[in-house]
Amino acid sequence: MKSRWIVGGGDYAELAAQTWRLARPDESIVRVDVSQYANHAFDLTALDGLSPSEGAVFVAFDERFGNFKRMELMQAAMERGFKLEPLVHPSAVIASDAVIGLNVFVGARVVIGHGSRVDYNTVIHAGSHLGPECRIKSSCWLESGVQLGARVALGRHSILRTGAIVKSGVVVGKGCELGWPRLYDENLADHTTFDPRYDEAILVYGA
Numbered sequence: 512m513k514s515r516w517i518v519g520g521g522d523y524a525e526l527a528a529q530t531w532r533l534a535r536p537d538e539s540i541v542r543v544d545v546s547q548y549a550n551h552a553f554d555l556t557a558l559d560g561l562s563p564s565e566g567a568v569f570v571a572f573d574e575r576f577g578n579f580k581r582m583e584l585m586q587a588a589m590e591r592g593f594k595l596e597p598l599v600h601p602s603a604v605i606a607s608d609a610v611i612g613l614n615v616f617v618g619a620r621v622v623i624g625h626g627s628r629v630d631y632n633t634v635i636h637a638g639s640h641l642g643p644e645c646r647i648k649s650s651c652w653l654e655s656g657v658q659l660g661a662r663v664a665l666g667r668h669s670i671l672r673t674g675a676i677v678k679s680g681v682v683v684g685k686g687c688e689l690g691w692p693r694l695y696d697e698n699l700a701d702h703t704t705f706d707p708r709y710d711e712a713i714l715v716y717g718a
Contacts, residue, residue, distance in 0.1 A: 514566030517542045518558060519584060523634070527571035527616060530600050539566075545584065551576070555587055563592040570595070570614055574634070574652040577686065578668050582632050582650050585614050600637075612649070624661070642679065666701060686715075 515538045517528040528542045543561070546554045561568070568588045572581040588595060597615040599605065605623045612631035617623070621635050624643035629635070633647050636655040641647070645659050648667035658676040665671070666685030674692020677683065684701035691705040702715040 513538045515540050516561055516566060516568050517571055518545055518568050518588065519571035519581070520544050520546070521571075521573050523573045524571040526618075527569055527598060530616070530618070531569065531598055533601055534599060545572075551580070553580075553584060553587070558584075558587060558591065561591075561593075563594065568593040568595060569598050570632075571616070574670050578632070578650040578652055578670070581634075585632050606643075618655070630667070648685070 515531055515535065517524055517531065517540065524542060528540055532540050543557050545557055548554060570581060570585045570588055572584055585595065595613045597611045597613065597617065599611065599617040600619045600621065602619045603617045603621040605611065605617065606625040606627065608625055609623045610628040611617065612629055614632045615629050616634045618635060618637040620638050622640045623629065624641055624645065626644040627641050629647045630649040632649050633651040635653045638655050639653050639657040641659045642661035642663065644662045646664045648665055650668050651665050652670045654671060654673040656673050657671045660677060660679030662680045663677045664682045666683055666687065668686045669683055670688040672690045675689040676694045678694060678696040681695060682698045684699050684703060686702040687699050688704040689695055690707050700714060704713040706713060
């Protein structure tokens with residue numbers, strides 16, 4: 512039986528492990544927690560103890576640090592020769608011409624429309640809907656129930672919280688966080704944050 516290691520930590524790692532057991536019942540699924548030092552650097556001892564010839568890795572770490580820590584773990588796994596694949600829940604509906612990148616997570620009942628592209632290391636949680644011809648750049652995080660119209664473009668490292676609805680044709684810049692449960696119907700500059708603690712959007716200049 513082929514081995515599959517779910518490498519990372521937290522609730523998302525457990526969700527990924529459960530999803531892979533559903534998607535690939537013929538594989539032996541093992542969760543491998545990777546700890547962090549006080550400076551937030553990863554202790555990669557557990558990863559170094561695995562052999563690429565004996566199985567494959569899926570990296571599961573949440574959106575903290577702007578999704579960069581998940582990308583860091585992914586790069587560490589690839590440097591060690593591990594194969595990375597997308598993880599798609601059996602109930603997800605993905606158009607035949609959609610493109611799903613390496614280490615992408617597609618949750619339960621997600622719909623991805625025709626001509627869409629989801630780049631590597633992006634996470635799309637349960638019940639989200641991507642219309643046709645959407646382009647999701649690398650290392651994005653979409654919480655449950657996010658709705659994207661046709662031809663929506665998300666810049667890399669963007670985070671969309673539950674309740675976010677993006678109108679067709681809108682371009683969301685890199686590093687944005689859409690935290691208000693509302694309709695976003697205008698293009699957004701890089702590093703724009705809608706934080707529910709504030710009444711106005713925050714724009715980080717020079718980032």
